Amino acid sequence: MAGSAMAQPRSRLDLLIRNGTVCDPASKMKRLADVGISGGKITAIADRLPADGGVEIVEARGLYVTPGLIDLHTHCYHGATALGVEAGPIAARSGVTTWVDAGSFGCTQADGFRKFIVAPSPVRIFGYVYLYPDNRNPDMDPVKYVRSFVKQTGQTVTANRDILIGIKLQVGSNMNGRYSYDFLKIARELCDSYKIPLLAHISFAPPETDQVMELMQAGDVVTHCYNRHTLGILDESGKVRMSVRKARERGVLFDVGHGLGSFNFEAARKALADGFLADTISTDIYNLNVKGPVFDMPTTMSKMMYLGMSFDDVLQRTTAAPARIVNRVEGMGTLAVGAPADVALLAIEDGEFPLTDSQRNTVTAKQRVVSRLTICKGKRVSQG
Ligand SMILES: [Zn+2]
Known part of the structure; x- marks a missing residue:
């Protein structure tokens, strides 16, 4: 076994989402918190979770962490x-x-x-x-x-x-x-x-x-x-x-x-x-x-x-x-501990954004929602 692996205790978490605003309508939760993910599930939500064992950290400052x-x-x-x-x-x-x-x-x-x-x-x-x-x-x-x-x-x-x-x-x-x-x-x-x-x-x-x-x-x-x-x-x-x-x-x-x-x-x-x-x-x-x-x-x-x-x-x-x-997967659609780790990191941007309906009417919105990261079953979903 490599020395570096021995020096680092294995983390309990696979992924740690840091400093985001956790926003979960199902549990009416809206608070600054860290979210810990392990084994495809949400295993911890707390003000501060330790970044032990070289866990992969996702920085979510300024973002909404949503189901x-x-x-x-x-x-x-x-x-x-x-x-x-x-x-x-x-x-x-x-x-x-x-x-x-x-x-x-x-x-x-x-x-x-x-x-x-x-x-x-x-x-x-x-x-x-x-x-x-x-x-x-x-x-x-x-x-x-x-x-x-x-x-x-x-x-x-x-x-x-x-x-x-x-x-x-x-x-x-x-x-x-x-x-x-x-x-x-x-x-x-x-x-x-x-x-x-x-x-x-x-x-x-x-x-x-x-x-x-x-x-x-x-x-x-x-x-x-x-x-x-x-x-x-x-x-x-x-x-x-x-x-x-x-x-x-x-x-x-x-x-x-x-x-x-x-x-x-x-x-x-x-x-x-x-x-x-x-x-x-x-x-x-x-x-x-x-x-x-x-x-x-x-x-x-x-x-x-x-x-x-x-x-x-x-x-x-x-x-x-x-x-x-x-209604096919228990806990889907929420961010409760024990729920599947399906997570979106969303931002609300301010600016001037054209939005067009199906009849090609265009309005200018002052805000828009954008997604920064998608996690499904505990894994990042990639473009490729
Ligand atoms: Zn259709």
């Missing part, structure tokens, strides 16, 4: 449509340690999702399965076709519960044409019989918002809630529809899902003015919006802060709240 961000709506499956982005490199620059693929794949592709997307990734990846597998025989009636996959879709989710959360469906006239409402009803039946949640994208009527809300239940998620399209949460006067409020009272959750077309400053402003804050903030990142207007999760967080939400409120909706929906 790793959780993006409930992404596309990180590489399918035939090639919409997916690769999670790892974007995670490295954005603080997102948990990615939820929102239905980029159908039940016939779940094995590939596990083997080629989830398993090799340095970050955590989960998914919602798309109701509609994309290898349809054009001669077959689409409703019959989807019905023929109900059993396999339900069974696929239940057999892969460790990585699959529920069913995704794009509801709107532009997605499945005149079949959209029929598909939604099929999705409802499927989710009821397999006791799994639904993630519903909303875009253009028909069906109408009230019809969609009627079919949503506790634990289901409505994504693209701040779109300005005809299938949205606002009525003609810019107020949140009663059916939407009632859905929320029943336990239906509302997600931002920014995307290429689904985040509008004016719609978000009106909803916020009417007291309607999204339950979760997500990007709907894919390769047509990763170079703008979405870019990444910190940019989407900055937009919500520009609209008046506090950093704490934004952080809660990108950590604790989506963690409850994913």
Whole structure:
């Protein structure tokens, strides 16, 4: 054994994050502290932790040490449509340690999702399965076709519960044409019989918002809630529809899902003015919006802060709240001792920052969120 190794007692910690402001909405913690990581878990949070045994130190002075961000709506499956982005490199620059693929794949592709997307990734990846597998025989009636996959879709989710959360469906006239409402009803039946949640994208009527809300239940998620399209949460006067409020009272959750077309400053402003804050903030990142207007999760967080939400409120909706929906890893979304060491080091910068919504409206924000370091399962996530 080398002399230097003998001279240094082995540290109890793998990584020590020094002097940051620990900010954990789940435990309502906000304090200057050191965070110790060992064996992929958070093992200590204290005013000062000793840097013994040559432990690797991350200096976090002036930064927020937060739970790793959780993006409930992404596309990180590489399918035939090639919409997916690769999670790892974007995670490295954005603080997102948990990615939820929102239905980029159908039940016939779940094995590939596990083997080629989830398993090799340095970050955590989960998914919602798309109701509609994309290898349809054009001669077959689409409703019959989807019905023929109900059993396999339900069974696929239940057999892969460790990585699959529920069913995704794009509801709107532009997605499945005149079949959209029929598909939604099929999705409802499927989710009821397999006791799994639904993630519903909303875009253009028909069906109408009230019809969609009627079919949503506790634990289901409505994504693209701040779109300005005809299938949205606002009525003609810019107020949140009663059916939407009632859905929320029943336990239906509302997600931002920014995307290429689904985040509008004016719609978000009106909803916020009417007291309607999204339950979760997500990007709907894919390769047509990763170079703008979405870019990444910190940019989407900055937009919500520009609209008046506090950093704490934004952080809660990108950590604790989506963690409850994913609900697959104990302690995920918090920084408590014993929790998995999924950590983001975030900064809030002051300056003049242009932010652009899906309709290409640009505003100038005085602050923005940036990520300085991403740690997942106790390890730094690197760009390479
Ligand atoms: Zn999407």
